[in-house]
Amino acid sequence: MNFQRTIKKAVTLTGIGLHLGTEASVTLKPAAANQGILFQRLDHPGSLPIEANFRNVVNTQMATTLGKGSLTISTIEHLMAALHGFEIDNLLIEVSGPEVPILDGSSLPFCEALKKIGTVSQSAPRTALAIKRRVEVKLAEKWAVVEPSKKFEIRASIDWDHPSIGYQEFHYVEGQTPFSEISAARTFGFLRDVEALKKMGLVLGGSLDNAVVLDSALVLNPDGLRYPDEFVRHKTLDALGDFKLSGIQILGSFKLHRAGHDLHRSILAEVFKDPANYEIVTLDAEADEALMASEISVAARFAV
Numbered sequence: 001m002n003f004q005r006t007i008k009k010a011v012t013l014t015g016i017g018l019h020l021g022t023e024a025s026v027t028l029k030p031a032a033a034n035q036g037i038l039f040q041r042l043d044h045p046g047s048l049p050i051e052a053n054f055r056n057v058v059n060t061q062m063a064t065t066l067g068k069g070s071l072t073i074s075t076i077e078h079l080m081a082a083l084h085g086f087e088i089d090n091l092l093i094e095v096s097g098p099e100v101p102i103l104d105g106s107s108l109p110f111c112e113a114l115k116k117i118g119t120v121s122q123s124a125p126r127t128a129l130a131i132k133r134r135v136e137v138k139l140a141e142k143w144a145v146v147e148p149s150k151k152f153e154i155r156a157s158i159d160w161d162h163p164s165i166g167y168q169e170f171h172y173v174e175g176q177t178p179f180s181e182i183s184a185a186r187t188f189g190f191l192r193d194v195e196a197l198k199k200m201g202l203v204l205g206g207s208l209d210n211a212v213v214l215d216s217a218l219v220l221n222p223d224g225l226r227y228p229d230e231f232v233r234h235k236t237l238d239a240l241g242d243f244k245l246s247g248i249q250i251l252g253s254f255k256l257h258r259a260g261h262d263l264h265r266s267i268l269a270e271v272f273k274d275p276a277n278y279e280i281v282t283l284d285a286e287a288d289e290a291l292m293a294s295e296i297s298v299a300a301r302f303a304v
């Protein structure tokens with residue numbers, strides 16, 4: 001049997017919000033089986049929690065933003081990716097304001113916190129969504145495809161007309177690719193865009209401390225890149241975080257080209273639009289083996 005997981009105890013992370021540039025904090029708290037992942041705005045006491053689900057995504061510009069009524073919570077994707085990496089199904093996430101802190105622009109600080117506090121198996125079995133037929137979406141030169149597979153995998157590619165990026169591809173296979181291959185990959189942006197956005201009052205917290213920043217030719221961060229192909233690895237991390245918004249483990253093989261938050265949401269919406277596209281299955285020993293979802297494998301995947 002493959003059982004749901006939550007965390008052993010609460011943990012708080014504090015930093016700067018990417019968009020407002022003010023202090024933001026996020027507290028992760030254990031939650032009961034079958035509750036799923038819920039976000040709660042602490043600055044609006046009594047407001048209803050927002051389920052971490054792609055149907056609640058209200059903005060995909062520069063980050064994934066969830067919303068309900070007039071309340072929004074942005075920059076959730078790197079935290080969601082860490083939750084995917086640690087196979088966490090149930091969690092209450094309390095946020096001090098409208099954004100999750102950007103921290104270092106990757107999921108590494110979340111992973112370090114989760115590793116420190118530990119996760120715990122719950123009594124309820126975990127289900128999975130098995131893709132039954134090919135589904136695809138295209139938006140101009142970007143596209144996303146998912147096909148049936150016994151395991152969850154992502155083949156991501158990007159093609160950027162920039163001397164420090166160019167064409168890059170990365171293949172992530174659940175249970176085989178150590179999460180540390182992508183967890184530290186940072187978000188990235190171009191100096192000219194960052195300056196223009198700041199003039200518009202956006203990404204006020206953006207800096208070399210929380211993003212890879214490039215001018216027209218080079219990476220400006222004094223310490224350079226964390227991986228030679230950090231850009232496509234970050235894109236893969238973003239996809240893992242956004243696909244966690246399906247609310248269920250997916251058994252399917254994704255191919256993503258020049259994808260982003262908008263396309264990630266679109267491919268999930270397309271899959272869920274027609275029940276003939278998928279089947280909900282209980283993870284048995286065979287699938288368990290394919291996912292390598294045991295406590296031992298989680299530990300092994302995080303061993304550096």
Ligand SMILES: [Zn+2]
Pocket residue numbers: 077078187234238
């Ligand atoms: Zn990102």
